Amino acid sequence: MKKATIIGAGLVGSLWSIFLAKRGYNVSMYERRSDMRKAGYIGGRSINLALSLRGFRGLERAGIADEIKAVALPMYGRMIHDLAGNLAFQPYGKEGEAIYSVSRGGLNIALINLAEKLPNININFDCSCEDVNLQTAELSFLQTAENKAFNLQSDLVFATDGAFSAVRTALQKRPRFNFSQQYENYGYKELVIPAGENNTFLLDKHALHIWPRGHFMLMAMANLDGSFTCTLYLPYEGEHSFENLKTDEQITAFFATYFADAQAMMPTLLADFHENPIGVLTTMKCRPWSFQHKIMLLGDAAHAIVPFYGQGMNAGFEDCVLLDDMMTDFNENWDAIMTEYDRTRPDDTDSIAELALRNFVEMRDKVGDPRFLLRQKIAAWLYQQFPADFTPLYSLVTFSHTPYSVALREGKAQDVLFEQILNLPNIENDWQNETVISVFKTWQSNKG
Helix, strand or coil: CCEEEEECCCHHHHHHHHHHHHCCCEEEEECCCCCHHHHCCCCCCCCCEEECHHHHHHHHHHCCHHHHHCCCEEECEEEEECCCCCEEEEECCCCCCCEEEECHHHHHHHHHHHHHHCCCEEEECCEEEEEEECCCCEEEEEECCCCEEEEEECCCEEECCCCCCHHHHHHCCCCCCEEEEEEEEEEEEEEEECCCHHHCCCCCCCCEEEEECCCCEEEEEECCCCCEEEEEEEECCCCCCHHHCCCHHHHHHHHHHHCHHHHCCCCCHHHHHHHCCCEEEEEEEEECCEECCCEEECCHHHHCCCCCCCCHHHHHHHHHHHHHHHHHHCCCCHHHHHHHHHHHHHHHHHHHHHHHHHHHHHHHHHCCCHHHHHHHHHHHHHHHHCCCCCCCHHHHHHCCCCCHHHHHHHHHHHHHHHHHHHCCCCCCCCCCCHHHHHHHHHHHHHHC
């Protein structure tokens, strides 16, 4: 019998269990949390997730994409709120292209329900992985509800137990295992804009709302019940920071100054601000992801990133799709699969980590900048004029399956292009012209 053990029944672990089960594996999945369908979703308060093309491919392969799309809200672009409360809409891509706001807990529960329907998946909750014997692939667990320890051995172990993975911690003790962890100087706090009368939406539900304020920002995504999950991204220390927002007066004055239109829709602002914890933002990278062709890291356990490109979950789901493809290509030879995966995938996840950090600066500092907005207009125009030769970076990442490493290289090349275009005389008033096209064609020729 083909057997596999999965540590972690979060989004990636649940999806990967379904892929393995569909290929005839007997899968045992262990999750440290209680069954969220009974206890409620206790994964910690988290920003809404943005589901895009890469993630949907994984859900389609599992057979659940239509079900999730029915309970997700499409967002066709950014809605920028300036200090005066004026709105400016910036579309993400071509007409009809959207990312989807989806509940992390709702999606996780849907995947667990699907996994549970498959006869060859066994899900064990309240089981915390405490240690791993890497040589024997023996796993040590604590059954937390009864405080009982137990061990088990597995032919294949997949660690999908998140950014602070117990399996990766064991791997970090091995020689020649490379690991880096970077915390940002920013934290985040969740807040709420409740639904209006009769569950009406107080903001456009089909946009990702951003209040960019230079070195900090507020963001909001719609929920099906008419509410919006808001996330404040703010430095820990400094003039405008969490350390200076302690009292009701400080919080109220800060929001009145920088987010007045949002504050008017947030009756529970003070209670939410005091009650909800400050979340951390971290990037984790490591190599290799496998050990002796029987233990492998997937998702955040291998490549945790900050959320500013909306690609954390999508990248994890893409992990599953690529591995599933390799199972076909290498006829389920796990020596070959893990070798190839270790060789090819980390470059892409390192790239989306860099892209996510770059996008934070864009969302926080640039989306209200006239020069940046002009660049976006010119990029959209070039995309329309030369669809076979030019695709904006955001579309490459979000609306295609282009490897992240290729998208990053293209994004850096586009920085060079737009530096040239934006320095053309009178470009602010005349940018749909032959000079811009000539610069583009020269750039394309030199690049290629």
